[in-house]
Amino acid sequence: MIEEKTLLDLCEYIVKAGKEKGAEHIEVHAASESEVESDVEMGQISQVSKKNLSEIAIRLFIGKRMGSAFTNIPTQDAANEALDLAISAAKATTEDEDWSGLPSPADEYPVIEGLWQDSVVDSDSGEVVGLAGKALSLSVKADPDLIPGFGGSAAIGFSAAYANSNGVAHSDKGTFALVVLGGIAPTDTGMTPMVFAYDIARDMNVDVEGTVDDVASTIQICKNSVKGNSGKHTIIMHPLAYGQVMNFTLIQSIRGDNVARGKSKIGDKLGEKIASEKITVVDDGLHPRGVSSSSADDEGVPRRRTPIIEKGVLRSFLWDTYWANKMGVKSTGNAKRNMRQGLVDISPSNIVVEPGEREIEDIIKGTKHGYYIRGVQGAHSSNPESGDFSIVGNPAILIENGKMVGAVHGLMVAGNVYDLLNQVDEIAKTPHYLQSIIGPEIVFKDVSLIAKE
Amino acid sequence: MFEKLESALEIGSGLGASYVELRGESGFIEYIQMDDGRVSALTQRLEQGVAVRVLADGAWGFVTTSDLNGLDNAVKDAYSMARAAAITRREPIVLAETKAHEDVLDFDVKRDPRHVPIEEKLQYMQDMTKEIRDFDSRITAVTVKIRTASGKKYLMTSDGSRIQTDVVLVWSYPWVTGKDGTRLSAARYEDASTKSGWEYLEKVATPEVIGLEAAKRVKLQLEGIPAKGGSFPCVLGPRVIGVLAHEALGHLAEADLTVQSSFNGKVGEVVAAEGVSMTDNGVDEGNLGTSKYDDEASLASRVEIIKDSVLTELMTNREYAAKIGQRVTGNARAESYLHPPIIRMRNTLFERGDYNPDEMFEGIEFGYYCADFRGGQAQMNASFQVGIQEAYEIVNGELGKPVTDLSISGIATDSLFKIEGVANEDFPFELGRCGKGQEAFVAAGGPNIRFLKGGITFGGSS
Missing domain, CATH: 3.30.2290.10 (PmbA/TldD superfamily)
Structure with missing residues (x-):
């Protein structure tokens, strides 16, 4: 080095x-x-x-x-x-x-x-x-x-x-x-x-x-295969799962370049409620445990903490120097350079979902029927402009009477990210520190699921 | 380049490595992006580097370096890395025997992308932007990306192989956004050649052809109705059935993944409905994933993964061929000198069947025809997902209204038995990229294939 x-x-x-x-x-x-x-x-x-x-x-x-x-x-x-x-x-x-x-x-x-x-x-x-x-x-x-x-x-x-x-x-x-x-x-x-x-x-x-x-504890549960049910159900998503969905939908729509180019569905919604009041999302380039934390972005602009959604209200977009200058705002320190391509893009640093009050174990214990989705397939095929997604939850674990009982193979989750953000019912207490996201599990209610017949 | 590689190779063999592989690259690489007519990236670069892979004491060591004068140290480093891995192994890695090859491969490139003026490349992108804009007044944003490459690759192994090959790439990719009232939508298209130069974008993947493919799909998205959720009889067109061959079956038949997938131990068993055959054809002349040799200097080949419904062969490299006792199929590919070769697909397809193409929709009261995809992903429990950006209802045996974005999924080991008919027809290939920790250019295709209800699950939101 x-x-x-x-x-x-x-x-x-x-x-x-x-x-x-x-x-x-x-x-x-x-x-x-x-x-x-x-x-x-x-x-x-x-x-x-x-x-x-x-x-x-x-x-x-x-x-x-x-x-x-x-x-x-x-x-x-x-x-x-x-x-x-x-x-x-x-x-x-x-x-x-x-x-x-x-x-x-x-x-x-x-x-x-x-x-x-x-x-x-x-x-x-x-x-x-x-x-x-x-x-x-x-x-x-x-x-x-x-x-x-x-x-x-x-x-x-x-x-x-x-x-x-x-x-x-x-x-x-x-x-x-x-x-x-x-x-x-x-x-x-x-x-x-x-x-x-x-x-x-x-x-x-x-x-x-x-x-x-x-x-090992997840594999232990997944060794048992169970059937899922189609319909509207409660799902609990691990940040490995919702982080992917958000990355290909919501995050694309808060990028200043997409807002400026008319590619964001929420480009005109600053100050408006776009999500459940239970959710607060911050882009935090200074988080001591963030993988993307640094003193400056790829244009030498200081990193900072930018609230994106505060109790359901859209607070800010993310900017680099070019698009901030064009739109008359200030860079939020979110320039990301693809070195080999020479492209400067707007990219979040660490997306932080503010924690809730109950531990995930207690939330699961209190769930009569639902699905714990730990990973997803196909988030990258979402439509970033419309926010529509159609993915397979995998691993998806059936929760019955407060217990995780087994893996459901081929459980599809289809919807729109802006509906999903309004379906947030609860956020767990302890965050997972992942590569691009820091957050606990999120509980969504009445989500449309399609189980393999 | 070979002289430098040769002296490093000798050092590796002298240290006691059982196999040394050096892959040098040198060339021109270019990326241009145009957003709504504005050039947002225009980067040309000259890049050179060497990938060094050493098998010692039954484990691999890998070093990538751009310092061509420091190859001796790179080989020594790779050797010590291999030894660090080796002390932990229960069984040593061994390689299947292959014939050594000496060869020089020159491509017949009419217009080397390195020498095509930048102005001409920007004109191509401007023409495509205009073509797309003019297609429908509801199109609000257009991004066009192109990539080109032109260089040489030098592969040398301690088994005596010495292969020099031309490297060329032209790649074109539009992303189009449409807006109607508050409704937003998007579609993309992609085309590429790894055998021709700029002439491919002038004659085949022209701004008109590629622009139209993307633009027409945005229009369909804006006019489409939501798809239903659930399982329906369906017909998957060539571009979608190709991706299904790739995602649902291809990955499970890459030997390094097979050993941990639902296909494990199933070679020789019936895994699909009667009449279904699927192939990875590495020797399909001129196709995107074709090359004469792989990055271990083995000859590429035609791999009959499923033959007449029986799982017949897996795609291998030398390590996994030895491990599972199968032939070396020549599927070891590396994105560049920054990566070691791993087992990758090339041109993956369903073979044509005997179903009358005119009767594909016949008797379907309600179902879907899926014509184009956007992304897909496989998992080890044989669960696959393919995003769909162009689909239509089938109503009473006839093609109906277009539907908006959705995805399809299934469990490959079940879905293959629900194939009702494979059309007896020629088909085009879809040309794209696959990510397995590193990028590979691949093609996929197949004739129209009809599935019974229960084979494919539709992730519609209606």
Whole structure:
């Protein structure tokens, strides 16, 4: 991994060199990552990988014409070659009348403690393998039928830097360790669905026991296959499930670019009630346990906490610099750069669903008939514009008289996300800390389900 | 490139690795996105790197690097990674024997995308935007994306294979939004070639052809009625039945997934209704997922997954061929030097049947005809889901009104027995991408196939 200061020096060099080559405005975003990862297949570690990657994305403007380029080689020579490509692209493209400038320097950047831990970058392949190895041995102990079909562990260190011709110069670094487990078990008629769980931490103390226990206890229930009923029923969704649905519907509609382009169904609903008053959703780029927490976004704009839905009322959209300038608002620090494509998109940081009061165990105990949906298939086929979704809950677990009794195969959930948001009945107390979402289970009432006949 | 790979290969063999594989890539890659006529990304890049894979003591080590002068260290690293994995294994990974190949593959590319002027590419995108806008006044937003690539790939293994191949890609993708009152809708289309250059977008996937495919589906969405929920008799058209072949069956027949899926242990058993055959054809000339060799230097092949209703063969790489005692089918594919090769589909299809194509809807009082999809996903309990962006009611044996977005699902091991008829007709392939931790370009297709009630569940909201 390249030190963040070295990366920033390179960014600043490229900004200067770009201006000398004829760019009027220029920004450079560089990232470096080192990763050791182990992969599990069929209950054994099959492969250990090592990656040392660098990415440098350049975007420059001549007048209002934009060109961009990418290189994976972190040297001044490679950067100069990339600059030439970006300049010829800018000369060939069309003007963007709406472009009005790159970000300006920020007064200050937030400080989030604990994003970097030396123990992660100092770890060796043996320690990383050890995490997955521990998950495998605990799986076998937890349930002899449980096959750890998929999984692994990783230790990742990364640095990032951003500089532009307005004088913004910012760098950041962070670490992650993670353990992932996907378990299955044979049933009388076939297989259980694969049950996933993972834990991500900034240091090496990932919760292997909790991850295995989560998978094993769910598999235990899924070994029993039961029939589901069509009709309107209560469903309890794990954030692994509703996070997917929201990502392909609601989240697309709060992106400022989609609001500006008339692609959002709630683009004209700021200040209006769009959901049950029981739900509050925040985009929190500063959350100490958020995987996407950082001091700045991919344009060097400070991260912040942006309320999206407050007690059912739509409070804000998410913006990057371009669309905020165009619409006369301020960036919310939600720019996300696809380095290789050169595309700057608006993307949430950590979506946080505020917790409720009762523990999930108590909610399940109080449920006479319902379904606990832990994962979904096909959320990506939702219609982001209309909010319509039609998905399979899998694993979907039948709850009867307060008990989880078995897996339902082929349980479809169809509806519209804006109806679903109004069907929130309760939110559980303890959040799950996932990659893009932090939230507890959510109970939705009267949701249309279609069970396989 | 080969010289650099060769010296690194020797180091790997010298360390005692049982297999060393080096895959170098060098080339031009481009991405352009146009939103409502505005260029929001225009990135050209020259990228090079090497994927190093080493089998040592019965486990894999993998290193990806862009430093061509540091390959010796990359091989040493991969070797030590393999050893770190090996100490945990109960049984060593072994590879099935294959013949070594030396070959140079040049494609007959008429217009190398690297040398097509940017202005011409932007014109293509502007033309498509206009084509779509002009189709219906209710179309409110148009995004067009294109990707191109042009380069070379160099594969070298310690078994003596040495293959140099051209790499080319042209890919075109519009996403279209329509609005009628408060009703919003969207549709997408995609086309690609991994064998031809820019001429493919000039002659086959033209702005007119691709634009129309996306635009007409948005119009249908705006005019459609909601679909019902439940199980109905239905006919799935070539684009949807192809995705079903891919999602519902294909993934379960990738040997690395089969061992943990509902197809486990079922090779040789009847798994589908009479007359149903499904194939992954890696040697279908010119098709999107075709290549002569895979990324382990094995020859690609035609894999008869289901033959006359019997599960016959699985798709393998060298590791899983040895593990399950089957032939190497040449399905090991890697997205780029950033990834190791894994078992992937190529061109997956249902073979044509003997049902009269003119009688596909006959006798269906009420059901659905599904013509186009948007996404799909498989799970290990054989549950599949396919999002549908173009479908129609079938009423009294006739095609009826269009319906709005929905998805279909089923349990593959049940649904296959509910196939009532496979049309005796030619069919087009749907060309797209599949994600299994890394991207692969794949094709899928099949003739119209009719299912009995109980085979497919419709996730309509009405």
